[in-house]
Amino acid sequence: MSDKIIVSATINDEPTDMLVAQRDSLLEALRAAAGTLGVKEGCNDGNCGACSVMLDGRLVNSCLVMAAEVEGSEITTVEGIADADHLHPLQQAFLEEAALQCGICTPGFLVAAKALLDENPDPSEHEIRYWLAGNLCRCTGYDKIVRAVQQAAAGTT
Amino acid sequence: MVTTEKSAYKVVGTRPIRHDGVDKVIGRAEYGADVRLPGMLQGAVLRSPHAHARIIGIDSSRAEAHPGVRAVVTSADFPSLDDVGEVARPDNVLAHDKALYVGHAVAAVAAVDQHTAEDALDLIDVQYEVLPHVMDVRDAMLDGAPILDEKLRTAEPDGSKGDKATNVAQHIRYEKGDVEAGFAAADLVIEREYGTTMAHQGYIEPHNSTAYWSKDDEVTIWTSTQGLFAVRDAVAGMLGLPVKSVKVQPVEIGGGFGGKIPDYLSAPAALLSRKTGKPVQLTMSRKDVLEATGPTSGTHLRVKIGAKRDGTFTAMQAWMAYEAGAYPGSPMGAGTMCVFAPYDCENQLIDGYDVTLNKPKTAAYRAPGAPASEYAAECVIDELAEALDRDPLELRMQNSATEGAQRADGFTYGPIGHEECLQAAQDSPHYQSELSGANRGRGVASGFWFNIGFETSMAAQVQADGTVPLVMGAVDIGGSRASAAMQLAETLGIAAEDVKPHIVDTDSVGFTFLTGGSRTAFANGWAAYECAMDIRRQLEERAATIWDCDREDVSYGDDGVVRGPNDEDGAAQQFSFKELAGELPNTGGGIVGRADVSKTSHGPAFATHIVDVEVDPETGKVEILRYTAIQDAGTAIHPSYVEGQMQGGASQGIGMALNEEYIWDEKGRMVNSSLLDYRMPTALDLPMLDTIIVEVPNPGHPYGVRGVGEVPIVPPAPALHAAIYDAIGERMRMLPMSPTRILERTLPDDD
Numbered sequence: 017m018s019d020k021i022i023v024s025a026t027i028n029d030e031p032t033d034m035l036v037a038q039r040d041s042l043l044e045a046l047r048a049a050a051g052t053l054g055v056k057e058g059c060n061d062g063n064c065g066a067c068s069v070m071l072d073g074r075l076v077n078s079c080l081v082m083a084a085e086v087e088g089s090e091i092t093t094v095e096g097i098a099d100a101d102h103l104h105p106l107q108q109a110f111l112e113e114a115a116l117q118c119g120i121c122t123p124g125f126l127v128a129a130k131a132l133l134d135e136n137p138d139p140s141e142h143e144i145r146y147w148l149a150g151n152l153c154r155c156t157g158y159d160k161i162v163r164a165v166q167q168a169a170a171g172t173t
Numbered sequence: 174m175v176t177t178e179k180s181a182y183k184v185v186g187t188r189p190i191r192h193d194g195v196d197k198v199i200g201r202a203e204y205g206a207d208v209r210l211p212g213m214l215q216g217a218v219l220r221s222p223h224a225h226a227r228i229i230g231i232d233s234s235r236a237e238a239h240p241g242v243r244a245v246v247t248s249a250d251f252p253s254l255d256d257v258g259e260v261a262r263p264d265n266v267l268a269h270d271k272a273l274y275v276g277h278a279v280a281a282v283a284a285v286d287q288h289t290a291e292d293a294l295d296l297i298d299v300q301y302e303v304l305p306h307v308m309d310v311r312d313a314m315l316d317g318a319p320i321l322d323e324k325l326r327t328a329e330p331d332g333s334k335g336d337k338a339t340n341v342a343q344h345i346r347y348e349k350g351d352v353e354a355g356f357a358a359a360d361l362v363i364e365r366e367y368g369t370t371m372a373h374q375g376y377i378e379p380h381n382s383t384a385y386w387s388k389d390d391e392v393t394i395w396t397s398t399q400g401l402f403a404v405r406d407a408v409a410g411m412l413g414l415p416v417k418s419v420k421v422q423p424v425e426i427g428g429g430f431g432g433k434i435p436d437y438l439s440a441p442a443a444l445l446s447r448k449t450g451k452p453v454q455l456t457m458s459r460k461d462v463l464e465a466t467g468p469t470s471g472t473h474l475r476v477k478i479g480a481k482r483d484g485t486f487t488a489m490q491a492w493m494a495y496e497a498g499a500y501p502g503s504p505m506g507a508g509t510m511c512v513f514a515p516y517d518c519e520n521q522l523i524d525g526y527d528v529t530l531n532k533p534k535t536a537a538y539r540a541p542g543a544p545a546s547e548y549a550a551e552c553v554i555d556e557l558a559e560a561l562d563r564d565p566l567e568l569r570m571q572n573s574a575t576e577g578a579q580r581a582d583g584f585t586y587g588p589i590g591h592e593e594c595l596q597a598a599q600d601s602p603h604y605q606s607e608l609s610g611a612n613r614g615r616g617v618a619s620g621f622w623f624n625i626g627f628e629t630s631m632a633a634q635v636q637a638d639g640t641v642p643l644v645m646g647a648v649d650i651g652g653s654r655a656s657a658a659m660q661l662a663e664t665l666g667i668a669a670e671d672v673k674p675h676i677v678d679t680d681s682v683g684f685t686f687l688t689g690g691s692r693t694a695f696a697n698g699w700a701a702y703e704c705a706m707d708i709r710r711q712l713e714e715r716a717a718t719i720w721d722c723d724r725e726d727v728s729y730g731d732d733g734v735v736r737g738p739n740d741e742d743g744a745a746q747q748f749s750f751k752e753l754a755g756e757l758p759n760t761g762g763g764i765v766g767r768a769d770v771s772k773t774s775h776g777p778a779f780a781t782h783i784v785d786v787e788v789d790p791e792t793g794k795v796e797i798l799r800y801t802a803i804q805d806a807g808t809a810i811h812p813s814y815v816e817g818q819m820q821g822g823a824s825q826g827i828g829m830a831l832n833e834e835y836i837w838d839e840k841g842r843m844v845n846s847s848l849l850d851y852r853m854p855t856a857l858d859l860p861m862l863d864t865i866i867v868e869v870p871n872p873g874h875p876y877g878v879r880g881v882g883e884v885p886i887v888p889p890a891p892a893l894h895a896a897i898y899d900a901i902g903e904r905m906r907m908l909p910m911s912p913t914r915i916l917e918r919t920l921p922d923d924d
Contacts, residue, residue, distance in 0.1 A: 037288065040288075052200070053203075053209075054199070055200075056204070056206075056378070056427070057206065058379070058848075059459040059847065060459060061459065061847055061849070063847060063849045064377055066377055094198075095201075103195070103199070107198040107199065110194075111191070111198060112190065113813075114188070114811075114814055116198070117650075117814070117817055118378070118426060118427050119193075119197030119198075119425065120204060120376075120377045120378040120425075120428060121427075122198060141861075145856040146857055148855075148856040149855040149856050149857040150855075151856070152375075152855065153377070153856075154374075154375045154377055154825070155821045156821050156824075157817075157820035157821050157822075157823055157824030158824070159816075159820045159861050160817060160820070161856070162861070
């Protein structure tokens with residue numbers, strides 16, 4: 017296993033050393049080495065958004081980032097959104113608005129929606145739809161997801 | 174079965190937070206690809222680059238010599254190549270003598286990691302003899318077409334078999350009345366041809382399976398499937414094992430829509446595990462999912478309807494050819510039963526053909542077969558409404574099937590809600606609103622789907638604190654744990670939150686049919702009801718013991734209060750559910766309610782959708798301005814998740830109607846096998862999807878449930894066809910009605 021390297025990053029506020037192959041993506045590293053299995057693979061080519069994470073304050077598809085690139089970075093996954101004892105308002109709104117069915121796209125939507133609200137706390141419906149167009153959901157038709165983001169925005173502004 | 178008045182329900186019809194919700198919003202829900210086992214190997218599957226080829230030989234020695242590779246398997250490793258039914262056929266799981274489509278699995282590798290397994294695929298040498306291929310359903314039916322299976326003979330409607338090699342696996346015919354006389358009696362007859370293209374379910378989670386073959390020949394499987402028991406039986410059949418030696422563990426499923434009924438990976442993973450002695454995990458890439466799983470059929474359809482000047486339909490006829498893919502088994506049968514199902518017409522003739530060709534073997538996709546056949550029929554009805562100068566909802570209402578109407582296949586309806594849906598559509602704010610503006614149009618259409626019942630098992634144990642864990646065998650694909658828990662809670666007179674529903678492995682609950690056919694809220698509901706009634710009977714007995722009275726003098730009320738005779742002082746004796754639960758440990762121990770049901774009292778579902786569009790004549794893009802889905806749910810157990818099914822089904826139907834299609838090159842290769850190029854609707858493509866739930870209770874269910882999942886995918890395509898025609902005056906008779914196809918109509922000719 018001579019081609020492996022150690023990449024150190026702060027993942028959900030925890031300093032973490034990941035043993036990865038040089039050709040591993042950040043998605044692979046987060047799932048295999050960091051154990052953040054809430055980061056999902058839907059397409060592995062940047063088209064579905066299920067693997068969305070925050071990388072140094074920027075929303076990225078982790079399948080399109082090389083693991084070796086994130087040395088010293090701050091990464092937030094769906095596992096890092098809630099407080100120890102409280103769900104994030106977006107998570108609560110997704111539950112109350114029935115904004116998930118199978119749930120496989122939900123982690124990516126939550127990370128992406130949080131990135132939107134962090135940047136724009138009072139988005140219009142069109143802004144929500146535009147921002148979330150990189151995340152595919154096949155179960156809901158997006159109606160209840162958009163409403164959940166609206167509800168969370170209303171509750172947090 | 175007497176249906177309780179809706180107002181009496183305390184839990185049914187409310188919107189509690191789903192029991193599995195928190196795990197899904199914090200990232201802890203375990204899906205198949207999240208399974209991690211000590212020593213687990215990763216695998217990859219080698220797939221055919223040819224649409225039709227004989228496999229002359231497979232040499233895996235170079236791959237096996239790779240230091241990171243632990244095993245390679247091919248179809249030669251199967252103990253049996255016998256067909257084990259619909260869920261998995263060994264020759265589709267691993268090609269035997271022929272590869273029948275690009276993407277057909279040929280060999281599987283287990284290695285120390287995913288990259289090594291993928292690298293090793295290049296080291297497997299397969300010698301192919303490339304054969305001519307056929308990709309169009311009409312071409313495949315012609316004499317002289319390349320034949321996929323030389324042994325295949327057409328199964329004819331009279332039960333006979335054809336006498337020559339063919340790609341047409343089956344011809345079904347349904348006949349009712351005298352269709353010729355019906356057309357002769359018509360004042361107006363419209364006949365049109367339509368086409369649809371292969372389309373994928375598009376679930377976001379790729380297929381995966383993890384298998385461990387233990388030294389004592391016990392096999393454990395973790396896989397994303399709609400049917401735990403279906404996978405168990407298929408794997409046991411393919412591997413030649415007794416059923417008791419295969420256990421399928423529940424994991425969350427990241428969408429299925431019918432496409433995760435077939436199993437592709439579990440048997441190869443198990444064979445690789447047997448060879449290596451270690452657990453093996455196989456996951457598909459998105460390209461594999463699109464090229465090598467089971468999309469729905471492309472079709473060629475011809476529909477002819479005759480009507481009197483007053484609008485009465487006098488005859489309906491359909492000719493429909495469905496692509497089965499590489500092996501027989503398209504949803505043609507359901508398509509033929511559905512085509513005219515919303516209407517009552519004396520004279521009908523329906524012919525359907527199941528046709529093999531060099532594309533992936535099709536699988537179920539939400540109301541399988543219905544979106545194509547009903548699209549064709551609904552589009553002709555829209556043309557009839559125009560020709561007769563009738564409101565399209567009103568013309569449908571005039572000809573609607575009602576209780577007692579008989580379909581061409583012989584089924585006679587009980588109480589159904591098509592007329593109620595049409596009326597709700599007519600009365601809706603959407604239909605009552607004005608639509609104006611250039612290139613804008615409105616369309617409506619109806620849809621039908623059967624819904625089914627079948628075997629379902631459950632057990633619920635009453636805990637001393639009054640909470641109730643509930644175990645079941647039906648995979649939860651859209652919220653069925655919540656609906657089962659709610660129906661149990663309703664029957665026991667307790668809160669939904671006091672029930673904790675779990676899906677358990679195949680050794681821990683009775684046989685349960687797969688999740689599909691819009692059956693789960695219905696059949697789980699029956700099982701939950703009977704579980705709860707079993708608990709009520711046992712609690713009445715326990716209370717009688719405590720009160721030392723006759724069992725007949727105790728009654729369990731729908732409010733969850735157990736009442737007995739007055740005590741010696743004349744005071745009323747009663748227990749709340751919680752109080753009596755607290756007495757259980759000291760009066761004989763816990764109580765388990767059980768149910769094994771198999772119901773055929775399904776409730777057919779109808780839906781009517783309304784859509785407003787604006788067509789951009791310069792780009793061909795169709796923008797949806799407003800959408801309303803109306804549907805008879807029977808009874809909506811959890812209205813939010815009923816709405817969610819209606820919205821999700823509409824969204825998939827919109828995708829199928831406007832964008833989604835398999836595009837092939839001349840060698841039979843799919844050229845758009847990514848989610849960028851296989852263009853499913855995004856949040857930006859859709860408006861809010863308004864819903865109106867109609868409730869015509871199913872008399873064959875304790876809470877009137879019909880099943881809601883599938884029918885909403887049926888009306889979108891014909892409603893959009895009508896709206897686009899209203900907007901730009903063009904009848905689009907080929908799906909999808911993509912920008913390219915619309916531009917062919919709207920752009921001026923070059924010359």
